[in-house]
Amino acid sequence: MNVTVLSGGIGGARFVxxxxxxxxxxxxxxxxxxxxxxADDIWxxxxxxxxxxxxxxxxxxxxxDADRGWGRQDETWHAKEELAAYGVEPSWFGxxxxxxxxxxxxxxxxxxxxxxxxxxxxxxxRWDLGVRLIPMTDDxxxxxxxxxxxxxxxxxxxxxxxxxxVRLHAPVAHAVVPVGADEATPGPGVLEAITEADxxxxxxxNPVVSVATIxxxxxxxxxxxxxxxxxxxxxxxxxxxxxxGMADRLLPVIGVDVTASxxxxxYGARSNGGLIDGWLVDESDGxxxxxxxxxxxxxxxxxxxxxxxxxxxxxxxxxLQLASSIRRYAE
Amino acid sequence: MNVTVLSGGIGGARFVxxxxxxxxxxxxxxxxxxxxxxADDIWxxxxxxxxxxxxxxxxxxxxxDADRGWGRQDETWHAKEELAAYGVEPSWFGxxxxxxxxxxxxxxxxxxxxxxxxxxxxxxxRWDLGVRLIPMTDDxxxxxxxxxxxxxxxxxxxxxxxxxxVRLHAPVAHAVVPVGADEATPGPGVLEAITEADxxxxxxxNPVVSVATIxxxxxxxxxxxxxxxxxxxxxxxxxxxxxxGMADRLLPVIGVDVTASxxxxxYGARSNGGLIDGWLVDESDGxxxxxxxxxxxxxxxxxxxxxxxxxxxxxxxxxLQLASSIRRYAE
Numbered sequence: 001m002n003v004t005v006l007s008g009g010i011g012g013a014r015f016v017x018x019x020x021x022x023x024x025x026x027x028x029x030x031x032x033x034x035x036x037x038x039a040d041d042i043w044x045x046x047x048x049x050x051x052x053x054x055x056x057x058x059x060x061x062x063x064x065d066a067d068r069g070w071g072r073q074d075e076t077w078h079a080k081e082e083l084a085a086y087g088v089e090p091s092w093f094g095x096x097x098x099x100x101x102x103x104x105x106x107x108x109x110x111x112x113x114x115x116x117x118x119x120x121x122x123x124x125x126r127w128d129l130g131v132r133l134i135p136m137t138d139d140x141x142x143x144x145x146x147x148x149x150x151x152x153x154x155x156x157x158x159x160x161x162x163x164x165x166v167r168l169h170a171p172v173a174h175a176v177v178p179v180g181a182d183e184a185t186p187g188p189g190v191l192e193a194i195t196e197a198d199x200x201x202x203x204x205x206n207p208v209v210s211v212a213t214i215x216x217x218x219x220x221x222x223x224x225x226x227x228x229x230x231x232x233x234x235x236x237x238x239x240x241x242x243x244x245g246m247a248d249r250l251l252p253v254i255g256v257d258v259t260a261s262x263x264x265x266x267y268g269a270r271s272n273g274g275l276i277d278g279w280l281v282d283e284s285d286g287x288x289x290x291x292x293x294x295x296x297x298x299x300x301x302x303x304x305x306x307x308x309x310x311x312x313x314x315x316x317x318x319x320l321q322l323a324s325s326i327r328r329y330a331e
Numbered sequence: 332m333n334v335t336v337l338s339g340g341i342g343g344a345r346f347v348x349x350x351x352x353x354x355x356x357x358x359x360x361x362x363x364x365x366x367x368x369x370a371d372d373i374w375x376x377x378x379x380x381x382x383x384x385x386x387x388x389x390x391x392x393x394x395x396d397a398d399r400g401w402g403r404q405d406e407t408w409h410a411k412e413e414l415a416a417y418g419v420e421p422s423w424f425g426x427x428x429x430x431x432x433x434x435x436x437x438x439x440x441x442x443x444x445x446x447x448x449x450x451x452x453x454x455x456x457r458w459d460l461g462v463r464l465i466p467m468t469d470d471x472x473x474x475x476x477x478x479x480x481x482x483x484x485x486x487x488x489x490x491x492x493x494x495x496x497v498r499l500h501a502p503v504a505h506a507v508v509p510v511g512a513d514e515a516t517p518g519p520g521v522l523e524a525i526t527e528a529d530x531x532x533x534x535x536x537n538p539v540v541s542v543a544t545i546x547x548x549x550x551x552x553x554x555x556x557x558x559x560x561x562x563x564x565x566x567x568x569x570x571x572x573x574x575x576g577m578a579d580r581l582l583p584v585i586g587v588d589v590t591a592s593x594x595x596x597x598y599g600a601r602s603n604g605g606l607i608d609g610w611l612v613d614e615s616d617g618x619x620x621x622x623x624x625x626x627x628x629x630x631x632x633x634x635x636x637x638x639x640x641x642x643x644x645x646x647x648x649x650x651l652q653l654a655s656s657i658r659r660y661a662e
Contacts, residue, residue, distance in 0.1 A: 045435045045439050046435065046438055046439035046442050047435065072413075075409075076407050076409050076428060078405075078407055078427075078428040078429045078432075079410065079428045079429065079435070081429070081432075082403075082429045082431075082432030082433065083432045083435065083436065085432075085457060086432065086433075086436050086454065086457050087457065088436055088439075096409075097409040097410045097431075098409045098410065098413045100413075100428075100431065100435075101409075101410040101411075101412075101413030101414045101416075101417065102413065102417075104376045104377065104410070104414065105376070105414065105417050105419055107377055108376050108377035108419075111377050123417065126416060126417050126418065
């Protein structure tokens, strides 16, 4: 069975870890491909940092700081201290000493002319993920967020997503733009991974700045609409609050209510030209299942938690079961 | 009083620290300029590493690991561990986490188009050295050493000086070539620092790969020959052994005996078209003073040690006194 997951950072990574474990315990040989979001990549101090790819890599590779959810375990922060002592900005990004090595290797390979997809493959080679991780594109795409700034000429300014998220802690936003997406091409293997999959999964990542940015690369959303795979997703919203992170801050910008149902309807039923066949909501949102069903989406309510490897695995099993039931129904 | 020092790494840095302390304790206002060797610079992992400049900067700035003599105090080595785990080479270079920040800032500034001299000034701004440190050139010069290699087509191969020194621990060498020196231009301020000095000092650095490489940049040696300053040097050899390091390994390559006298005569008396007016040898080499005097070099035997800040300062005082006595004699 070929399973392809669209993933952002922490939530997506934990989900994929559960999926890998669930499939490893199953009878059927399975291959998992993760299409990683690169729209929150940032150049810092001349180094290319890929937060979402690295979170997936470290989580699946056993190198993640499990409590924090990002960065390396047994991390130190001496280079960061020194960068601050030199007065170079930004000082708000969490750049650990171990993590820094990843960015140094990546930047050196990019400088030597390798595309990000090959660099990612080389880096993952060390970590033995048990899944294939591919970037959504080899091209530069950067999510910028328009925020209020009384000092700016128009009263607003655009900041890089990382500054919006990490430094400013997600203030009110007026627009989210994946700069460069229009001109980007899906990374090697992206369209094949969607087209040749049996199941495509939208992980419970941020719909606006993780999943939508992957889908914003021309050709990718069309491949999702056209694939013979069953496409199912997991709501990143539980009872009106994010499963984790700050997804609630950005949904209003794209006109989507902060509910499990609204996000499912935002993706839309494939049978009606949308992107998903099935949608998992939390038990507490079970009353939204009829609404979703009415739009053509097969919805199911289960416990949506990623609190530890066991709950992540259970959630992955529920997703696979939903996909399987939709597939059987179709047959 | 303007004092200009030609310096390599550890020995030169310790000498300059002593010189700064000696001058600070004196009555006369003094300005010290250090012309730093950059011929052992190396690009590692896409980062520009300047071992000699950094050793001077960290030593004078109070950030050096005093026991090791190079790199940062309170250093950790996590990025280096990770680079090795990724399998990227070289693994033999001591790249600490704190030190790494210096190279990241430098590389970013170089990438933005700043010349090394401006980058060095910006880095030094943080450290408050009490002296001005300028690179010998803004151009790329790299010392390569020809060694035996049975597997190479001609039985020999050339390696970067850092590989020769750090990785291979200075095996027998057949040639030392400062690649790029011919085409290089002295860095901003280098010629002025020599021309406008009252005293120019050859620190007890490696004659072959530190002092000679600075002098190999066209124009620099001529400025030393022509300056109105008194030019004095400190022998890096005591009783046929290096004051520190492995200077003895490379002197034979340029046909110079491993003695204090031979190194002094290698630089040669300015009165005979050479580079120095005065030369300090260790007490144990006092019997060589007549030989040196015969060549026109004013030699003096004093204790040559750089074991702690006090001995470094005493040595600097001896150097200044030698220069002063030569100057008085000339007047």
